Amino acid sequence: SDIGSQKDRVVTEEEWLQKWELGNIGFHKEQGHPLLLKYLDVLLSGRSGLRIFFPLCGKAVEMKWLADMGHSVVGVEVSEQALKEFFAEHSLPYSEEPVPEISGAKKLQSTSGNISLYCCSIYDLSSSIVGKFDGFWDRGALVAVNPRDRQRYVSLMINLMEKNSSYLLVTVSYDPNKHKGPPFYVPESEIKSLFG
Ligand code: SAH
Numbered sequence: 271s272d273i274g275s276q277k278d279r280v281v282t283e284e285e286w287l288q289k290w291e292l293g294n295i296g297f298h299k300e301q302g303h304p305l306l307l308k309y310l311d312v313l314l315s316g317r318s319g320l321r322i323f324f325p326l327c328g329k330a331v332e333m334k335w336l337a338d339m340g341h342s343v344v345g346v347e348v349s350e351q352a353l354k355e356f357f358a359e360h361s362l363p364y365s366e367e368p369v370p371e372i373s374g375a376k377k378l379q380s381t382s383g384n385i386s387l388y389c390c391s392i393y394d395l396s397s398s399i400v401g402k403f404d405g406f407w408d409r410g411a412l413v414a415v416n417p418r419d420r421q422r423y424v425s426l427m428i429n430l431m432e433k434n435s436s437y438l439l440v441t442v443s444y445d446p447n448k449h450k451g452p453p454f455y456v457p458e459s460e461i462k463s464l465f466g
Pocket residue numbers: 283286287297298299325326327328329330346347348349352390391392393409410411414
């Protein structure tokens with residue numbers, strides 16, 4: 271029943287912006303995620319110069335890692351503060367420009383050109399705007415999506431997939447009756463039905 275009650279729970283964009291303003295960002299990993307290193311070969315399968323997508327990217331340091339390895343990184347995040355902190359914390363110069371297809375959206379791009387971060391809702395994006403990707407790093411993204419939006423989110427991800435792409439999804443296994451977060455419980459069966 272606890273799992274069921276999460277179905278209608280919603281975290282609004284406004285609430286996410288507020289988390290960033292208040293510094294309630296316990297999800298951010300300053301040292302980066304060890305699982306990306308562990309599964310790097312699965313993501314890249316020996317290929318270089320890939321396009322890698324970071325949905326709901328926050329200021330994930332893994333974006334810097336992959337860019338430093340020569341890949342091209344695209345992220346999307348509603349909090350402009352998060353994106354500015356990303357560039358500042360890595361001392362990366364960047365420029366800002368509007369995104370003509372999405373009203374109110376901005377693209378923040380590193381001067382070197384290999385990191386492009388869209389400040390807008392993930393649901394505003396499409397492959398006609400950002401193209402398709404060879405690799406995906408989904409950590410704290412599917413689990414942060416409101417349960418009612420999961421299908422839409424995954425359909426978009428599938429739409430952004432290039433042929434032979436790899437999708438790394440970080441999962442956390444726990445008893446949803448003992449723990450309410452982080453921040454939504456996604457049953458394994460649902461992951462299988464969503465991604466097929
Ligand atoms: N992947 C990151 C951040 C995870 S927290 C990491 O590993 O650290 C989830 C992030 O998604 C938050 O930064 C939040 O501001 C952002 N977010 C929430 N809803 C969003 C939406 N609809 N579109 C884009 N970003 C969103």
